[in-house]
Amino acid sequence: MTGDGRASEGDEDGVRGARRIPGPRGAADDLDLAAVPLPPLPPLSPPGAGTPGEAVPEQSGADAAAPAGEDTASAASPDERDTRGGPELEPEPAAPDDPAEPEPEPGPDACEPAESEPEPHVCGPTGPEPEAPGTDRTPADGGPAPASGSVPVPAPDPGPAPEPCVSAAPVLPHRDLQALLGAWALSVCSAEETAAVEDHLTRCLPCADEAKRLREAVGLLHSDGALDLDATLRSRVVEGCLGRRPARIPIPGWAAPYDAETARLDALLRDIGDADWDAQVRLRWFEKERRTDRWTTVGGVISHLTAVDGLLSAALGLDDPLGGGAPLDPTERTEASWAAGGSPTRAVREPWRAQSHELIRTASFAGRNVAETSVSYGSFALPLQDALVDRAFECWVHGWDIAEAVAYPYPAPSAAHLHLMIDLAARMLPAALAGRRRAGLAGPARDLVVPGEPGRSLHLEIEGHAGGDWYIALDSPAALGTRETAVAQVALDAVEFCRLVAGHISPAEAAAGQEGDREAISDVLFAAASLSRL
Secondary structure, three states, X not given: OOOOOOOOHHHHHHOOOOOOOOOOOOOOOOOOHHHOOOOOOOOOOOOOOOXXXXXXXXXXXXXXXXXXXXXXXXXXXXXXXXXXXXXXXXXXXXXXXXXXXXXXXXXXXXXXXXXXXXXXXXXXOOOXXXXXXXXXXXXXXXXXXXXXXXXXXXXXXXXXXOOOOOOOOOOOOHHHHHHOHHHHHOOOOOHHHHHHHHHHHXXXXXXXXXXXHHHXXXXXXXXXXXXXXXXXXXXXXXXXXXXHOOOOOOXXXXXXXXXXXXXXXHHHHHHOOHHHHHOEEEEEEEEOOEXXXXXXXXXXXXXXXXXXXXXXXXXXXXXXXXXOXXXXXXHHHHHHHHHHHOOOOHHHHHHHHHHHHHHHHHHHXXXXXXXXOEEEOOOOEEEHHHXXXXXXXXXXXXXXXXXXXXXXXXXOOOHHHHHHHHHHHHXXXXXXXXXHHHOOOOOOOOOOOOOOOEEXXXXXXXXXXXXXXXXXXXXXXXXXXXXXXXXXXXXXXXXXXXXXXXXXXXXXXXXXXXXXXXXXXXXXXXXXXXXXXX
């Protein structure tokens, strides 16, 4: 033993295989596991060859020199080892010089620790397991042996080999993945199929584009909008067809609204069930100063339309559905039809449909020759071109009534046809106002003028695509309404104005923008409501 407590390197084998006395046990907080060096992996070498850091067997004579860079203070003499706080150990015989010969294993007694000897222990979630007493301190992987005074840290247990990372997506051919795009867009694929498709979409641009289009199409299936067709669809399809192949005998423009509205109502009647024909429908109109209504069925509404359309059939020389001698007033004709027909059912649809087709066909063949043919309504008369627009308006209004009764979506007519209906109502307002004045229901005339001359007027502004500007003569039906002679202005939405003319809302309920003479405004709004009838 030397004075500094170290032994020569040659004496290391003298205590090889002896039971070691463990060093002081450190607390868990004192041990820095991150600072503990891990032993390096051994490089591949031929059998029997030494590895860097492997303990070098004892050599004799002058050849027993220390390796380059190795601290000579790392080895201690056997005598000094015995005086480091533990019982004195008997040295074992030195190992033979041949490095290939294995060292003798310690006996069973040497592997059992003393009763008072504490086992080395390291705390911490990732700390290495303690080494069994009597185990050789030289690492099995050929790493350097720890210093005699340090805490023994064995090589960490590598544990089981990690399994290779395998994707959960099944490997499918391109054709199968392409066939799954529709199901993937509808979110009905299994988890494995979804993973496979989504993995494929990151690598296949054509399939990614197709998947995007399919997802957009699926979004349209969940639309919250109405499923009813656009009101302008039929008109656009007909115009497109006529643009490619013009009709030999075209439908006159003044007959087009009636053609479109009867077709829309016929589609509604085709869609509803037999039980819906007995649904209660509320018919509303305005009489003098108050609104009135009457309840009937879907079949009753169609019988009413058939009876009033018979006035146009009689004017064109066609058969009147009520026969000869029937009254001309629309209300009286309706009452006669209901009294003769009993409880109307789905059977009334076909006669009404055939009559409307015959009216359109006859008006188209006659053309301009019948446009001015007078159609009598009893208390008033209209030329055929205006009468067909009037019948289109009533067909839409009563179709709306039926749709409300059976919960069926029913939009307004196209803007072009709605404009014709509003124009007819605006042209009828001066005569309706004069009739109310004669009945004492409107204010007196203030400024009578010669027929055709500008007179006091009201500016009627209808908003929307179907709207426009009309100037209503206030004092005489034959006077000319102009911007310069306007004393008041009323602004209304197109559909709101039509509801007022149909008697579905009262003048007080009409959301109108008003400016100017209050009496003139009230007279015109009530005159518009008086245009309604059964």
